[in-house]
Amino acid sequence: MPVTNADIAAELDRIADLLDIEGANPFRVRAYRRAARIVEGLPRSVADMLAAGEDLDALPGIGKDLAGKIAAIAAGQHPPLLAELEREVPPGITALLAIPGLGPKRVRTLYETLGITDVAALAAAARAGRLRSIPGFGPVIEAKILEALSRGEGQPRRLKLRAAEQIVEPLLRHLRQGRGILAAEVAGSYRRRRETVGDLDLVVASETPEAAIAHFLGYDEIAQVAERGPTRARVVLRNGTQVDLRAVEPASYGAALLYFTGSQAHDIALRRIAVEKGLKLNEYGLFRGRRRIAGRTEEEIYAALGLAPIPPELREDLGEIAAAREGRLPRLVTAADIRGDLHAHTDATDGRASLKDMAQAARDRGYAYLAITDHSRRLTMAHGLGPKELARQVAAIRRLNATLGGGFTLLASIEVDILEDGRLDLPDAVLADLDLVVGAIHSHFGLSREKQTERLLRAMDNRHLDIIAHPTGRMINARPPYPLDMERLLRAARERGCHFEVNAQPDRLDLSDSLCRLAKEIGVKVAISTDAHGPEELAFMRYGVDQARRGWLEPDDVLNTRPLPELMALLRRGA
Numbered sequence: 001m002p003v004t005n006a007d008i009a010a011e012l013d014r015i016a017d018l019l020d021i022e023g024a025n026p027f028r029v030r031a032y033r034r035a036a037r038i039v040e041g042l043p044r045s046v047a048d049m050l051a052a053g054e055d056l057d058a059l060p061g062i063g064k065d066l067a068g069k070i071a072a073i074a075a076g077q078h079p080p081l082l083a084e085l086e087r088e089v090p091p092g093i094t095a096l097l098a099i100p101g102l103g104p105k106r107v108r109t110l111y112e113t114l115g116i117t118d119v120a121a122l123a124a125a126a127r128a129g130r131l132r133s134i135p136g137f138g139p140v141i142e143a144k145i146l147e148a149l150s151r152g153e154g155q156p157r158r159l160k161l162r163a164a165e166q167i168v169e170p171l172l173r174h175l176r177q178g179r180g181i182l183a184a185e186v187a188g189s190y191r192r193r194r195e196t197v198g199d200l201d202l203v204v205a206s207e208t209p210e211a212a213i214a215h216f217l218g219y220d221e222i223a224q225v226a227e228r229g230p231t232r233a234r235v236v237l238r239n240g241t242q243v244d245l246r247a248v249e250p251a252s253y254g255a256a257l258l259y260f261t262g263s264q265a266h267d268i269a270l271r272r273i274a275v276e277k278g279l280k281l282n283e284y285g286l287f288r289g290r291r292r293i294a295g296r297t298e299e300e301i302y303a304a305l306g307l308a309p310i311p312p313e314l315r316e317d318l319g320e321i322a323a324a325r326e327g328r329l330p331r332l333v334t335a336a337d338i339r340g341d342l343h344a345h346t347d348a349t350d351g352r353a354s355l356k357d358m359a360q361a362a363r364d365r366g367y368a369y370l371a372i373t374d375h376s377r378r379l380t381m382a383h384g385l386g387p388k389e390l391a392r393q394v395a396a397i398r399r400l401n402a403t404l405g406g407g408f409t410l411l412a413s414i415e416v417d418i419l420e421d422g423r424l425d426l427p428d429a430v431l432a433d434l435d436l437v438v439g440a441i442h443s444h445f446g447l448s449r450e451k452q453t454e455r456l457l458r459a460m461d462n463r464h465l466d467i468i469a470h471p472t473g474r475m476i477n478a479r480p481p482y483p484l485d486m487e488r489l490l491r492a493a494r495e496r497g498c499h500f501e502v503n504a505q506p507d508r509l510d511l512s513d514s515l516c517r518l519a520k521e522i523g524v525k526v527a528i529s530t531d532a533h534g535p536e537e538l539a540f541m542r543y544g545v546d547q548a549r550r551g552w553l554e555p556d557d558v559l560n561t562r563p564l565p566e567l568m569a570l571l572r573r574g575a
Helices: 005-022 026-041 046-051 064-074 080-088 093-098 104-114 119-127 138-150 161-176 209-216 250-261 264-276 298-304 320-326 355-364 387-404 449-460 486-496 513-522 535-550 564-571
Strands: 181-186 200-206 222-228 232-237 242-248 280-282 285-288 291-294 340-344 369-372 409-412 415-417 438-440 499-503 526-529
Touching: 005 026, 005 064, 005 080, 005 093, 005 104, 005 161, 026 064, 026 535, 046 064, 093 104, 093 119, 104 119, 119 138, 161 181, 161 200, 161 209, 161 535, 181 250, 200 209, 200 250, 209 232, 209 242, 242 250, 250 264, 250 280, 250 285, 250 291, 250 298, 264 280, 264 320, 285 298, 291 298, 340 355, 340 499, 340 526, 340 535, 355 369, 355 387, 355 409, 355 535, 387 409, 449 486, 486 499, 486 513, 499 535, 513 535, 526 535
Parallel strands: 200 242, 340 369, 369 409, 415 438, 499 526
Antiparallel strands: 181 200, 222 232, 232 242, 280 285, 285 291
C-alpha cells in the first residue's frame, strides 16, 4: 500500500509543529500547514498523481520545494528537514500541542524552564503546582491544563474517519481480489460512520474461510500477525493500525456483518429480542434450536425479529429499535438529496481557487447553487474582506451569474466573524446586500459557558445572520468544543428563524451527531456545508451527510435539500 495522503499530511503537520516550537518564521509554518490541508483534501492519492507523471507544484500553494518534499514522503522517505528538527526537539514534545491552552510558545517555555518534554512530565508538574509560577501561565492556565489532562487530552488518538478511509480502500481492494472471496466489508464504528475509528473490523464471505485468511495475510502492509486461526486473524499494519478479520460462509455473512458492526449496546438489545422469541442470535446467524432461520443478510435477520432494517449509522441503542418495531425509523438524508453547498471559500481570502473554478466544480457535482463565504476583515490571517473588497466580490458574483446560464447560481455571502461581544464584523448595510450571511466564532474560545452562549445569542439577534458555522468550534483530536448551552441556543435559533451548520470538514464534523438530533427535536433546520477551500473539498459533503444521518436527520431537516427559491424563502427571518 502506498503512503496515504493522511500519512503525508501528518508528516507535514509534524514539520510545522516542530518549526512552530522552535519559533520559526510564521509564514514558513503556515506554508507547511496549508500544504498538509491541501494534500489531505485531494480527491486522488499523491502516489497515483506521481505515477501518472503529474507535477505537484501545479497545485495551488505548493511550490517546487514543497512538491519535492511531498514526493519524497510519498515514496516512503523521511524528509531531511524533519529528521533535523527531530534531533533538535525532544520526541514527545509535540503531543503537548494537543492540550488546550498550550500553543508552541508555551510548549517552548515549558521545555526551557522546567525541561518538560512529554505529557507525563507536564501532568506531574501541574499536579505539583509548578506551572503557576512560570511567566505567561498562572493558576488559571494550570487549572485548565489539569482539567484537559483529566479528560485524556494528549493521549494517543483514534483515527479520523477520512484517515481511516485511506487505509481501508486499498485493503478492501486487496481482499476483493482474493479467489473465492464473495464479499468483503468493513464493520465496526467505521461502518456506523462515527467521526473517529479505533481498530478496523473486517468481515469476509467465502466458501473457503481458511483460504480467505491466507489471502488477507498476504497483504504487503502487514507489519505483525498478532493472531491467526481458521476463520479469524488479527494484524497490525505498518502505520500502527490494528485490523481484525472474520471470514464466514455466505450463509452467515449478514449475521457476522450485523454482529461486528455493533454497537455493543445495539447487539445486546437484538439478542434480548431473539431470546424473547425463543431464538438465539450470534455472529453465525439467527437460530431456532439448531436450525438457522436467517443469517445470509442483515435484512432477513431484522425481519425475523419483527423489525424494519436499521441503517448502520443509527445502531447505537438510542431508540432505533423501538422506532424499527413501530415503523417510525426516519428516511435518512442522503448525498443525492443535497442541492447545493452553503459554505465555500475562494482565493479572495484563504481558498485555493477562483470564483469561476469553484462555480464549475459545484456545477460538475450537479448542484443548483453554491454560496461563496469568504472571511470578513477580522480574520486578518485569512486576508479577510472589508466592505469595499466584499462589494467588489459581490459585483463579480453577479457578473459571473449572468454568464452561467440557467440551472446554477452562485450566492453572494460572507463568513462574518462574530466578535467577542456578539456584534458582527461588518455593518448591517453591507450584510443586507448579500444573499445569505454565515456567522462564525474564530477567537476568544476561552470565554465562560454563560458568556459564550450570550455572545451567540446577541449575534443571532442580528436579523441578517442566517447560519451559525461550525457552532461549537471543536477540532477532532485537537481542540474540544468551547462551552455552550446548546439547548438554549437552539431554542433561540428556532424563535429567531436562524439556522445551524453541520460542517462537513473531516477535522470538524460540527455539529456533533447528538446535537444534530437535538436540533431536529427542537425544530431547527441545519445546513450541511463543506467549508471547502478548494474544488476538491466539495467532496467532503458526504462526511457531513454521514454525521447528519447519525443524528437522525431527514431531507426536510436540511436547508440545502431545497430548490433555490424554497431555500431563499426559508432563509427569510420568520419563514
